[in-house]
Amino acid sequence: xxRIALKVDVDTLRGTREGVPALLSMLSxxxxxxxxxxxxxxxxxxxxxxRVFRPGFLKKVSRTSVVSNYGLRTLMNGVLLPGPDIGRKAxxxxxxxxxxxxxxxxxxxxxxxxxxxxxxxxxxxxxRQMQQSFDRFIDIFGAPPPTHGAAGWQMNDEAFRQIDDWxxxxxxxxxxxxxxxxxxxxKPCKHVQMPTTLPTLDxxxxxxxxxxxxxxxxxxKLSEGDDDHIFTLHTEIEGGKLAPVFKRLLAGWRAQGxxxxxxxxxxxxxxxxxxxxxxVTWGEIPGRSGELIVQP
Numbered sequence: 001x002x003r004i005a006l007k008v009d010v011d012t013l014r015g016t017r018e019g020v021p022a023l024l025s026m027l028s029x030x031x032x033x034x035x036x037x038x039x040x041x042x043x044x045x046x047x048x049x050x051r052v053f054r055p056g057f058l059k060k061v062s063r064t065s066v067v068s069n070y071g072l073r074t075l076m077n078g079v080l081l082p083g084p085d086i087g088r089k090a091x092x093x094x095x096x097x098x099x100x101x102x103x104x105x106x107x108x109x110x111x112x113x114x115x116x117x118x119x120x121x122x123x124x125x126x127x128r129q130m131q132q133s134f135d136r137f138i139d140i141f142g143a144p145p146p147t148h149g150a151a152g153w154q155m156n157d158e159a160f161r162q163i164d165d166w167x168x169x170x171x172x173x174x175x176x177x178x179x180x181x182x183x184x185x186x187k188p189c190k191h192v193q194m195p196t197t198l199p200t201l202d203x204x205x206x207x208x209x210x211x212x213x214x215x216x217x218x219x220x221k222l223s224e225g226d227d228d229h230i231f232t233l234h235t236e237i238e239g240g241k242l243a244p245v246f247k248r249l250l251a252g253w254r255a256q257g258x259x260x261x262x263x264x265x266x267x268x269x270x271x272x273x274x275x276x277x278x279x280v281t282w283g284e285i286p287g288r289s290g291e292l293i294v295q296p
Contacts, residue, residue: 003259005230005266006034013043016090019235032260036097037107037149040136042083087136103262105147109133115152123158153292164190170267176295196232203287216248
């Protein structure tokens with residue numbers, strides 16, 4: 001029996017307030033566990049509109065309904081509206097995920113700011129951003145976060161070092177095929193990277209005749225067999241417009257006999273002594289614009 005670790009990225013205030021409760025209900029219905037990774041500071045989603053000039057961005061947006069997934073008001077945050085503080089306005093919804101028995105961790109402080117800047121920023125900027133999220137997490141949950149999953153799968157060397165300094169034993173900050181130990185400047189990190197192994201729904205819809213009605217078949221075909229996987233979903237998408245698709249995925253994984261687990265449970269079954277040590281690498285993923293952290 002294989003394991004599917006469900007990694008839930010929570011990017012926006014709307015996704016926290018509306019998507020988290022919706023996903024908690026869906027997960028409870030099939031007795032599935034997950035890891036919720038929270039954006040803990042300001043919601044500046046509107047800043048993402050500046051990516052319109054990036055290669056591949058318009059093509060991706062044309063395949064997925066950004067307005068219906070995120071909402072017009074969310075897309076104005078940071079542009080026509082001030083960016084609301086997610087951790088202050090939606091702490092109750094965050095705590096509800098922990099109260100339901102799910103693992104909770106850090107996604108980021110300011111999602112768009114991190115995603116668009118971290119690759120080129122220095123150690124001081126990186127540490128400051130990450131420490132803000134760490135401190136806010138403790139304010140909300142009363143304990144340190146056990147794990148981290150980077151916004152947009154974007155990191156830099158100092159961010160990997162910070163994960164070690166926090167004492168985290170595992171994180172999921174990139175894309176790949178199997179767990180590994182990342183190396184920075186030729187030195188192995190202390191934590192294990194558990195990359196997202198399956199494509200996300202928004203990367204698949206609109207490609208090769210895949211639609212909201214049949215995309216779950218493509219994901220389920222990739223998860224056939226005995227290999228463990230990590231699947232990343234978003235409260236704004238699977239907790240919103242694509243909720244029916246995610247329900248079909250959950251039912252399909254159960255029919256395949258898979259365990260639906262948190263990242264923490266997934267990590268417990270990893271034998272660190274046999275993991276490869278691989279350098280931090282950047283690359284492209286089909287269906288997503290720009291480069292991100294990938295397993296070499």
